[in-house]
Amino acid sequence: MNGDTRTKPVLLIADPDNSVVEDVATALELEGVAVTGAPDGAQGLLQAGALSPDVVLVSAMLPVIDAVEFVRAVRLARAVPVLLGVGEGHAEQALRALAAGAAACVARPYRAPELLPFIQAASPESRKVLAVGGVELDIQAYQVRVAGRAVHLPLREFELLQYLMRNADRTVTREQIMRHVWHAAANTSTNTIAVHVKRLRARLGDEDDQLIQTVRGVGYRLVTPGSHGSHA
Numbered sequence: 001m002n003g004d005t006r007t008k009p010v011l012l013i014a015d016p017d018n019s020v021v022e023d024v025a026t027a028l029e030l031e032g033v034a035v036t037g038a039p040d041g042a043q044g045l046l047q048a049g050a051l052s053p054d055v056v057l058v059s060a061m062l063p064v065i066d067a068v069e070f071v072r073a074v075r076l077a078r079a080v081p082v083l084l085g086v087g088e089g090h091a092e093q094a095l096r097a098l099a100a101g102a103a104a105c106v107a108r109p110y111r112a113p114e115l116l117p118f119i120q121a122a123s124p125e126s127r128k129v130l131a132v133g134g135v136e137l138d139i140q141a142y143q144v145r146v147a148g149r150a151v152h153l154p155l156r157e158f159e160l161l162q163y164l165m166r167n168a169d170r171t172v173t174r175e176q177i178m179r180h181v182w183h184a185a186a187n188t189s190t191n192t193i194a195v196h197v198k199r200l201r202a203r204l205g206d207e208d209d210q211l212i213q214t215v216r217g218v219g220y221r222l223v224t225p226g227s228h229g230s231h232a
Helices: 018-030 041-051 067-077 091-100 112-122 155-166 174-180 190-204
Strands: 010-014 034-038 055-059 082-086 104-107 129-132 135-138 143-146 149-151 212-215 219-222
Touching: 010 018, 010 041, 018 034, 018 112, 034 041, 041 055, 041 067, 055 067, 055 112, 067 082, 067 091, 082 091, 091 104, 104 112, 112 174, 129 155, 135 155, 155 174, 155 190, 155 219, 174 190, 174 219, 190 212
Parallel strands: 010 034, 010 055, 055 082, 082 104
Antiparallel strands: 129 135, 135 143, 143 149, 212 219
């Protein structure tokens, strides 16, 4: 994993329960998301200013500065999506937070698969062209070029390539691919993934599996030319 967290999407979680924050942070950091926690609204606002996070998640039970005021303050300062973590009995607060500018409500305790689509949509990578070797992927235009030549990819293969490129030189497991590309639990057939990887390699001209390498028993790794990736 790269040490420079600025290459990763950054999530700020303002929540008084550190164990709740740590649980979801552990899961998200495995997916390449940098997570910072703040125990109350005042510290959360300071962190929001200092970190410039890509997404902010705030608990409906936030102390010192309540969640609705926190949402309002963050949205006045920056155009950043703010999610509200809610449980039972928070319906009225959720309505007020949404009116104050919250992007959505998510269940608390938090679940990484529920948060990841928001984080990925707001991350720096979602706003630029990804490039690895001779492959360029324009996320917003849904275009792929290989050595300057336009290559048409079906949506699923486009999303698979995008995920691999975002994690270039990192091994991603089949389970991670299932969650991020298929948005499914671990019941997606690993053969389905293998078939799509094979088609993707063919469309990219990756005849010797030098770009997308199989890590046997684990998953796949998209290798930047010149790095020392190798078949496992």
